[in-house]
Amino acid sequence: MQACIKTENGKVEMMDLPIPEPGEGEIVLKTTLATVCGSDMHFVDEFPNQVLEGLAPGAGRPEGFPMGHEAVGTVHAVGAGVTRVKEGDRVISACLVGCGKCTECMHGDYSVCTGGGGMLGLLILGCQGEYYRIPFADVNVARVPDGVSDEHAILAADIMSTGFAAIERAGAGFGDSVAIFAQGPLGLMATAGARARGCGLIIAVDTVPERLEMSKNFGANVIINPKEKDPVAEIMSLTNNTGVDIAVEAVGTQATFEAATRVIRRGGTVSGIGVYGPVPQVSMPIFGAPSFYHRRIVTTWCPGGHVRMEHLLGLLQNGNIDLTPLFTHRMKLADMPKAYDLFRAKTDGVLKIAITP
Numbered sequence: 125m126q127a128c129i130k131t132e133n134g135k136v137e138m139m140d141l142p143i144p145e146p147g148e149g150e151i152v153l154k155t156t157l158a159t160v161c162g163s164d165m166h167f168v169d170e171f172p173n174q175v176l177e178g179l180a181p182g183a184g185r186p187e188g189f190p191m192g193h194e195a196v197g198t199v200h201a202v203g204a205g206v207t208r209v210k211e212g213d214r215v216i217s218a219c220l221v222g223c224g225k226c227t228e229c230m231h232g233d234y235s236v237c238t239g240g241g242g243m244l245g246l247l248i249l250g251c252q253g254e255y256y257r258i259p260f261a262d263v264n265v266a267r268v269p270d271g272v273s274d275e276h277a278i279l280a281a282d283i284m285s286t287g288f289a290a291i292e293r294a295g296a297g298f299g300d301s302v303a304i305f306a307q308g309p310l311g312l313m314a315t316a317g318a319r320a321r322g323c324g325l326i327i328a329v330d331t332v333p334e335r336l337e338m339s340k341n342f343g344a345n346v347i348i349n350p351k352e353k354d355p356v357a358e359i360m361s362l363t364n365n366t367g368v369d370i371a372v373e374a375v376g377t378q379a380t381f382e383a384a385t386r387v388i389r390r391g392g393t394v395s396g397i398g399v400y401g402p403v404p405q406v407s408m409p410i411f412g413a414p415s416f417y418h419r420r421i422v423t424t425w426c427p428g429g430h431v432r433m434e435h436l437l438g439l440l441q442n443g444n445i446d447l448t449p450l451f452t453h454r455m456k457l458a459d460m461p462k463a464y465d466l467f468r469a470k471t472d473g474v475l476k477i478a479i480t481p
């Protein structure tokens with residue numbers, strides 16, 4: 125089978141590998157749709173292979189790391205002990221899988237599972253291949269309803285779950301004001317999540333005009349381009365200098381994190397979903413801005429578990445919501461290295477690339 129492999133930092137190649145076999149509790153899926161994620165760029169360009177091995181124990185191969193953690197597939201083979209899915213089912217798996225047994229999983233926090241061998245939960249790898257393997261399948265796999273397209277379903281495996289969770293874990297309620305820093309695919313999902321959740325004023329911040337335009341599609345009322353205006357001053361002015369109820373940090377830089385801390389009201393919440401890559405620490409001001417005392421900070425890894433994904437799929441099926449405009453490009457699996465180049469360059473208005481075998 126063809127699979128996209130990270131051979132060294134900054135480089136992926138298509139290679140011919142054997143189709144994986146399911147072990148106990150595992151399934152093997154035949155890919156129908158895959159995509160590239162912002163996290164993939166960290167994994168390919170910045171993370172040494174030892175870090176990847178820690179995130180996805182056992183995923184490494186002599187040739188390198190099979191890439192991709194978001195896909196829709198049909199069940200090709202079922203390992204011993206799996207009862208919830210059968211051959212031929214069309215399914216998604218959370219990009220971070222839980223064992224279903226450890227303390228964190230029993231709390232429903234599958235993405236910080238400590239029972240799978242990885243301290244940050246177990247990252248699925250290999251979705252950018254014709255076949256890929258899912259461990260702990262009964263815990264982590266959800267069947268896709270007939271009325272939900274592959275391009276919709278794949279979002280529930282990662283960025284929709286993460287973006288919507290930024291809003292949920294901030295405790296958003298009807299009419300809450302929300303500012304979202306960065307409108308890449310993940311930030312756009314937070315914008316859509318804030319709208320779906322019944323928030324009031326939604327302010328989207330980004331430097332790329334096409335992304336700001338897209339954010340209006342997903343529910344932003346006000347857009348701010350930091351190249352034109354200081355977003356902190358602008359957001360404070362829009363909220364009569366009280367600040368927003370919730371500020372979402374969706375890119376993973378010190379500058380956006382700090383800006384988020386500066387625009388929340390007293391008692392408000394900073395909700396972080398950005399992936400900071402190898403950034404060792406972020407800091408926030410204590411004085412001189414309403415930024416430290418009596419505020420909450422929450423951070424979220426993509427929430428998984430089949431119940432979570434079934435709920436998201438139910439929302440996509442019945443919730444009058446269309447997230448598919450996120451797919452700006454369609455490519456073939458054989459062109460995976462080109463897809464990485466396009467995604468890295470952020471040119472041609474690229475947001476999500478739908479990749480079919």
Ligand SMILES: [Zn+2]
Pocket residue numbers: 161162163164193194219282283
């Ligand atoms: Zn991802």
Ligand SMILES: [Zn+2]
Pocket residue numbers: 222223224225226227228229230234237238239240
């Ligand atoms: Zn666990």
